[in-house]
Amino acid sequence: MKSFKVLVAGGGSGGCSVAAKFASLLPKGSVGIIESAEILFQTHYYQPMWTLVGGGMKSVKDSAKPMSEVLPKKAVWIKDSVASFKPKENTVSLSSGENVQYEYLVVALGIKLEYNRIKGLPEAFETPGVGSNYSTEYVDKTFQSLKDFKEGNAIFTFPNTPVKCAGAPQKIMYIADEYMRKHGVRDKANIYFNTSLGALFGVKKYADALWKIVEERKISVNLMHELVEVKPDTREAVFRLLNKPEETKTYKYSMLHITPPMGPPDAVKNSTDLCAESGYVDVDKYTLQHTRFSNIFGIGDCTNLPTSKTAAAIAAQGNILYQNMKCVMEKKSDSKEKYDGYTSCPLVTGYSKCVLAEFDYDGNPLETFPINQARESRLAFHMKKDIMPTLYWQLFLRGMWNGPRLTRKLLHLGMSK
Structure with missing residues (x-):
């Protein structure tokens, strides 16, 4: 043994x-x-990049390195x-x-990604308009669906389970909104964020900022909506209304981005x-x-x-x-060391802007920079797109990056956790 x-x-x-x-x-x-040597063909992926892949800013290849190298x-x-x-x-x-x-x-x-908990999946991914940024198999379909979009409903979902990167389901929605505006089809689109949660985001400071963004961009947010079925033949998505569990609501879609249920x-x-x-x-x-x-x-x-x-x-x-x-x-x-629940979610809101959410167990902001990070920022976007991938490959995977705690203390003159 x-x-x-x-x-x-x-x-x-x-x-x-x-x-x-x-x-x-x-x-x-x-x-x-x-x-496993067979999982993902011996490849390690920087998964946070897949939001950018789904928006056409990066490729899956950009997010990959051989497992033997990392x-x-x-x-x-x-x-x-x-x-x-x-x-x-x-x-x-x-x-x-x-x-x-x-x-x-x-x-x-x-x-574990559990697409098969949604009736009609994963078969619906073989049909036009359905993609997901959570898998190498389906992330390219997201951008293809965006390029093919002409008119109708573009729906973005959030499941009724814990998920990795809880901001990702709506990041691609903001990217899609800007893409449609640039290509002259936004006035023919109805964008929906159908989330099983009872809030747009779990931390009030950033939720307030995101509500302003969706209102300005005329994006419809439907809370307590859980995707339970996709009908690709009729291009319909069926949602259970969690505040009325016996009821469902069906939406037609031209584009459907699915965040799958997940589990241990x-x-x-x-x-x-x-x-x-x-x-x-x-x-x-x-x-x-x-x-x-x-x-x-x-x-x-x-x-x-x-x-x-x-x-x-x-x-x-x-x-x-x-x-x-x-x-x-x-x-x-x-x-001696205690984890305070620190996490970060760079909420990409387009092709050049980002809200950089950082917070602890109690939902208190733990912001690295001495500015209001709830505001959309070009700096935060370029950190997400250009700096973080290099930091990940060169420092993080080598055990030499422990988060921005020391940087935060330095930039706040020692007056931060």
């Missing part, structure tokens, strides 16, 4: 960055990373997938039937010792340590941390996890 000092389950953003931190600390071969060289790549966790035995079972033993475990398996990976959900009632990895919201197994930590979208699931959140979580897990490894009793 293979055995590792630190075993990382998952080679996404959280898994790569944390593995890099521990691989630089421990002797070569002490860290193992489980990531995993730390001193770590061992286990080219398999997790079947189940056995935390009482300190082992992970692989899909191949093998078991891997660990002394310390980091669970970083991300979140099967390997996590089916490992009852590991997960909370929600099916996500059950960790302490401040230390990221598992609530029942002291040698297990979790990071990112697969955990039950009550914050938005974003790459920015993972960057902030990474150093907290590293410091606290080091304390456990060194038999120190107290974990």
